[in-house]
Amino acid sequence: MSQQDDRKSLDELIWRAIGRKELSFDFDKWKREHKEKIQQFESQTKQDASSFCVRIDVWRQIMKSRITRAAAVAAIILVAALSVVYLDELVRPAYGVDQTIEANHSVRYIHVKDTDASHDEPKEFWIECDAFGRIKNARWHIPGWDSPEDGPKIGVWKENRVQVWLRKKNMLFIAGDKTAAEKMLKLVEDSDPRLAVERLRNREAQGEVKIQIDEPDSKAEPIVVTATYLPESSSANKREVLLVDRATKLVRAVEFYQLKDGVYEYRGVLECLDYNQVIDPNMFILDEVPNNVTRLDQIGQEVGLVQGEVSDEEIAAEVVRRFFEALIAEDYAQAGKLLEGMPGDKMQQGFGHIKFLRIISIGPAAPHPNAKTGGLVVPCTVEIEKDGVVSQWRLDKLGVRQVFNQPGRWTIFGGI
């Protein structure tokens, strides 16, 4: 392998490895080399021609009759007249984003696939809207790559109640608070193409984005709306390309690009697979959860610790302290409240075989390496006894964040 100090462009390497100049096709030479096929093609053509002549003769017979001739002429005039009307209808106002916003009001059901360029498995959403266009019911499938610690997630939102099943951990979160529901819905709304258009219009009004609309003559081609965020925008260096259906004015897909080294690189696509195809109501029921799932029901109990006036770092460290103090006291119900509301019996199953002796160190808290969690990581060390052996247990990735449905309350969510 050659030793290069400078980073090379993969494009350049591939072109050099396999690139070729434009090839030319010598059709005359090809005909000489494939005479048999040419003859076969020509004999097929002769057969078709003879049957066509038969049809011509029939037409001539028909036109000999005065009655049929008059009828044929009338038909031609009628078609010509309709063509004039049809052409007039083709002269329509140019497309405007408001047409899509208006068309969105008619949407009752939508099925969306959100594909990240770096991953094969997409996120998928099914949404049912009410008469006002607001989300009424929703279901989402989130693949494991989005949050490797949690693994794949399936969620449903129905009648202000959220259920999220973490398959890898076999845990089912249940939250009923409106705030929690809205937070869960944000995930869905971020992938709702209807809102993509409204967001663009709002941002254009604020001078953050430049929009270009390309409206091809062919009705088979979608309208292309290119939204380029300006350098001063909070989304600078980003571009979104919306493909809008000519007939319905609804968004078919949204492509996402990021500016890198002067080129807009593709980052992913949101595709609208179905509009207004009625979704089976059973889609919004989470019935695939196994019987032995661990239920973390955050509706009927207080979870976590109230923050009060202390800082995020301080409350995170305090949650960890109270958690291990509860384990030292073998108060599994209390420890479970500080671990997303895990039932006490499940806590005992998980930790009962370890004797927690004392806390050696906690913190300092730091931002969690996975920013999507919105939480902190609190490294800590505890002394334990297991199978008669005393040792120190170091936890470097203990994660703490706010409880979904109970803002201002903090809980451990992972890393243990």
Added chain:
Amino acid sequence: MGKTKVSGSAKNVTDKLETKLVESAVGGDIDSFGKLCNRYYSSMVAIAYSVLGDHHLAEDAAQEAFARALVNVKNLRGKGKFAPWVAQICRNAAKDMGSGKSRQVISGDFSQQPDRQSDDMDGEAVRQAISKLPVVERELIVLRYYNNLSYERMAGVLGISRAAINGRLYRARRKMAEHLRRNGFPEVQL
């Protein structure tokens, strides 16, 4: 912000011309068929090359594909599907050629290039990386870089959406970069 209305775009004019050519070819006009072959020759050679890994064989396969297409063109359904239809015929022709006993070249074995002009170590590494790709991604890479086809043109040849091309090309290039890095190649810029 201003709206830009594009009327009579080059792509639409080209599509209309092609539709007429296909109609004529289906109707028995051999010259129209020849014009279509001329239009897609490079793409078909690229597709065959992605299977065979040999330039000369790839040209043979593409010309054989046109011969097969000629006698079946009247069965073509959908005048807008000519290119994807011929592309599939070309893949089959290339596979038939690759399995022929008269040649020892292994299909898609880009690292065994009998006609490689120079001792190009970088090129060998890159061709090996291409050969490791799944068939679909390998074909996309070759289509893109063999003749510098645009994404629009590739979408027309393969009959898939531009979004699909975007995603698959991105993943293919990531895989190639990772393969090169694992095999001691200096880090490449995607």
